[in-house]
Amino acid sequence: xxxxxxxxxxxxxxxxxxxxxxxxxxxxxxxxxxxxxxxxxxxxxxxxxxxxxxxxxxxxxxxxxxxxxxxxxxxxxxxxxxxxxxxxxxxxxxxxxxxxxxxxxxxxxxxxxxxxxxxxxxxxxxxxxxxxxxxxxxxxxxxxxxxxxxxxxxxxxxxxxxxxxxxxxxxxxxxxxxxxxxxxxxxxxxxxxxxxxxxxxxxxxxxxxxxxxxxxxxxxxxxxxxxxxxxxxxxxxxxxxxxxxxxxxxxxxxxxxxxxxxxxxxxxxxxxxxxxxxxxxxxxxxxxxxxxxxxxxxxxxxxxxxxxxxxxxxxxxxxxxxxxxxxxxxxxxxxxx
Amino acid sequence: xxxxxxxxxxxxxxxxxxxxxxxxxxxxxxxxxxxxxxxxxxxxxxxxxxxxxxxxxxxxxxxxxxxxxxxxxxxxxxxxxxxxxxxxxxxxxxxxxxxxxxxxxxxxxxxxxxxxxxxxxxxxxxxxxxxxxxxxxxxxxxxxxxxxxxxxxxxxxxxxxxxxxxxxxxxxxxxxxxxxxxxxxxxxxxxxxxxxxxxxxxxxxxxxxxxxxxxxxxxxxxxxxxxxxxxxxxxxxxxxxxxxxxxxxxxxxxxxxxxxxxxxxxxxxxxxxxxxxxxxxxxxxxxxxxxxxxxxxxxxxxxxxxxxxxxxxxxxxxxxxxxxxxxxxxxxxxxxx
DNA sequence: CTGAAAGCGCTTACAG
DNA sequence: CTGAAAGCGCTTACAG
Numbered sequence: 001x002x003x004x005x006x007x008x009x010x011x012x013x014x015x016x017x018x019x020x021x022x023x024x025x026x027x028x029x030x031x032x033x034x035x036x037x038x039x040x041x042x043x044x045x046x047x048x049x050x051x052x053x054x055x056x057x058x059x060x061x062x063x064x065x066x067x068x069x070x071x072x073x074x075x076x077x078x079x080x081x082x083x084x085x086x087x088x089x090x091x092x093x094x095x096x097x098x099x100x101x102x103x104x105x106x107x108x109x110x111x112x113x114x115x116x117x118x119x120x121x122x123x124x125x126x127x128x129x130x131x132x133x134x135x136x137x138x139x140x141x142x143x144x145x146x147x148x149x150x151x152x153x154x155x156x157x158x159x160x161x162x163x164x165x166x167x168x169x170x171x172x173x174x175x176x177x178x179x180x181x182x183x184x185x186x187x188x189x190x191x192x193x194x195x196x197x198x199x200x201x202x203x204x205x206x207x208x209x210x211x212x213x214x215x216x217x218x219x220x221x222x223x224x225x226x227x228x229x230x231x232x233x234x235x236x237x238x239x240x241x242x243x244x245x246x247x248x249x250x251x252x253x254x255x256x257x258x259x260x261x262x263x264x265x266x267x268x269x270x271x272x273x274x275x276x277x278x279x280x281x282x283x284x285x286x287x288x289x290x291x292x293x294x295x296x297x298x299x300x301x302x303x304x305x306x307x308x309x310x311x312x313x314x315x316x317x318x319x320x321x322x323x324x325x326x327x328x329x330x331x332x333x334x335x336x337x
Numbered sequence: 338x339x340x341x342x343x344x345x346x347x348x349x350x351x352x353x354x355x356x357x358x359x360x361x362x363x364x365x366x367x368x369x370x371x372x373x374x375x376x377x378x379x380x381x382x383x384x385x386x387x388x389x390x391x392x393x394x395x396x397x398x399x400x401x402x403x404x405x406x407x408x409x410x411x412x413x414x415x416x417x418x419x420x421x422x423x424x425x426x427x428x429x430x431x432x433x434x435x436x437x438x439x440x441x442x443x444x445x446x447x448x449x450x451x452x453x454x455x456x457x458x459x460x461x462x463x464x465x466x467x468x469x470x471x472x473x474x475x476x477x478x479x480x481x482x483x484x485x486x487x488x489x490x491x492x493x494x495x496x497x498x499x500x501x502x503x504x505x506x507x508x509x510x511x512x513x514x515x516x517x518x519x520x521x522x523x524x525x526x527x528x529x530x531x532x533x534x535x536x537x538x539x540x541x542x543x544x545x546x547x548x549x550x551x552x553x554x555x556x557x558x559x560x561x562x563x564x565x566x567x568x569x570x571x572x573x574x575x576x577x578x579x580x581x582x583x584x585x586x587x588x589x590x591x592x593x594x595x596x597x598x599x600x601x602x603x604x605x606x607x608x609x610x611x612x613x614x615x616x617x618x619x620x621x622x623x624x625x626x627x628x629x630x631x632x633x634x635x636x637x638x639x640x641x642x643x644x645x646x647x648x649x650x651x652x653x654x655x656x657x658x659x660x661x662x663x664x665x666x667x668x669x670x671x672x673x674x
Numbered sequence: 675c676t677g678a679a680a681g682c683g684c685t686t687a688c689a690g
Numbered sequence: 691c692t693g694a695a696a697g698c699g700c701t702t703a704c705a706g
Contacts, residue, residue, distance in 0.1 A: 081418035
């Protein structure tokens with residue numbers, strides 16, 4: 001079983017066993033109609049010669065590459081790496097491999113260049129952490145390849161999405177900041193036009209409005225579009241004391257940046273993130289954050305992908321209906337009433 | 338450029354342009370010998386029909402899939418995700434995609450099952466975060482596919498390795514713990530037979546010996562092979578006050594576990610990790626750690642892979658010769674003299 | 675400079 | 691239950 005010198009093909013197995021290539025293929029793919037005897041002969045020959053199927057050839061002929069494309073922005077943020085780890089392992093157990101595609105920091109969207117690269121690999125399905133560029137929706141649908149948006153609402157794109165209730169999550173965080181007694185609330189988003197970023201912002205707004213307040217436009221920042229220094233300057237000047245960040249990593253960046261101004265999270269101001277990456281990394285808890293249940297989200301994602309890949313028609317309630325976001329208290333906020 | 342209804346093949350382009358499939362292929366692959374006029378005709382037709390190459394077919398015929406296999410253990414640890422992010426983006430820029438393969442928690446090694454799955458995809462090269470099982474070395478070499486071990490020394494396997502000087506890193510950490518004044522030193526590794534884990538341990542031992550001390554066998558633990566509770570119990574009982582962990586994530590786990598016993602890192606004991614994941618995540622610095630320069634390590638890894646893929650014969654000094662590990666001080670240690 | 679033919683290693687109809 | 695033939699979409703020799 002440890003050859004590898006020359007590549008062993010089905011033909012070699014056929015010659016060795018005296019069967020046809022066809023029959024060998026049928027046995028290996030467990031198609032019906034072959035005798036026990038033939039099966040054993042084939043398996044023995046495969047083992048002896050160290051046969052390994054060529055998935056490229058197989059995929060070319062059969063139309064199924066047993067490959068899933070994962071479209072991502074940034075593996076560093078644990079939300080991505082943690083969920084990708086779970087999803088890719090689940091898929092691998094079932095014989096699918098993941099091919100990674102990034103937007104290489106071009107934009108927060110799936111663009112045509114990205115889709116070209118993806119389509120060249122003929123994946124059986126696509127799981128995207130990126131929202132699709134709106135002028136690409138038809139193209140994506142026309143491919144006929146299942147496209148699942150992970151961690152974001154698919155509804156506005158008419159696509160399957162695996163996502164938490166982001167508005168509720170934003171509301172929960174906002175209400176908590178107000179309950180703590182923070183007065184001037186700011187939101188630090190990522191991009192001004194990414195839906196999940198706006199949903200959390202909307203939740204925050206709703207919480208403020210329920211308390212007779214408003215989220216001021218000048219206190220909403222999109223950090224991927226603006227200089228960090230500029231954002232910090234404004235936050236400091238306006239003495240924003242309750243800061244909600246689109247995710248934990250942005251929260252960390254803000255904490256560091258504000259520290260340079262002598263401002264300490266949990267002392268001089270309260271800060272809340274999203275994702276609970278501390279738990280993923282098994283870190284001591286410091287940051288107050290919203291946990292949407294990323295492990296379950298990833299498991300659901302893997303199941304939905306497998307349903308699509310195998311053609312199973314499972315009835316699943318939307319993730320957001322069964323999983324409510326929870327607030328995880330850390331030391332980056334405190335009751336200042 | 339937004340078709341996609343039926344797949345467009347080279348034949349369609351050939352028919353459209355009145356050229357042969359052959360010529361079209363030659364133009365697209367920029368092989369010599371075609372006129373400007375032909376080139377423009379082909380490109381126009383490709384754009385109009387929305388042609389996208391089928392890399393599976395291309396790879397089957399040409400023998401090069403423009404694919405790199407990444408063999409990993411655990412994407413959650415930022416050492417993996419951070420470096421994978423950099424490497425995969427660099428490779429993608431040059432037209433290679435990464436396919437992910439995990440050991441699915443079977444063992445810390447590349448085993449035959451894993452290699453079978455890898456070989457079925459016919460990658461042009463393999464980058465492995467996992468050390469190969471020793472009885473698989475011949476198999477791997479016989480594949481003829483470049484195999485690079487990332488983050489670990491390849492020498493004992495006779496393979497290319499991209500790695501820091503782990504012994505020096507362990508020594509640095511050990512000397513620092515002693516300089517702080519910690520008396521009872523413990524090492525929390527991952528697996529007892531993973532070389533990089535043992536190298537850091539050896540560095541620690543050397544530091545102790547240079548100070549006339551010894552690392553006691555009973556104070557060396559491999560956390561993937563033992564109950565956490567058991568490890569913690571022993572550490573608490575023996576009042577180990579200087580703890581070196583194989584990586585930051587293990588350090589975090591220990592900090593949490595010891596906290597349950599009322600012991601606080603930086604107060605009741607000192608703890609040091611490896612990798613500086615805090616910086617990768619842009620987190621406020623808390624843990625004292627050893628930074629081997631992971632960004633440079635990843636960039637070097639990408640360059641080495643590209644050299645192997647393109648057949649370039651670059652002369653590169655070993656990473657460890659030019660990059661010395663540095664100690665990053667946090668609050669998890671302090672001078673207790 | 676361009677084309678007709680062969681073939682990469684499989685799987686899919688179709689015959690027997 | 692098994693086999694001979696065709697073909698997936700490309701690229702590679704080889705002819706012209």
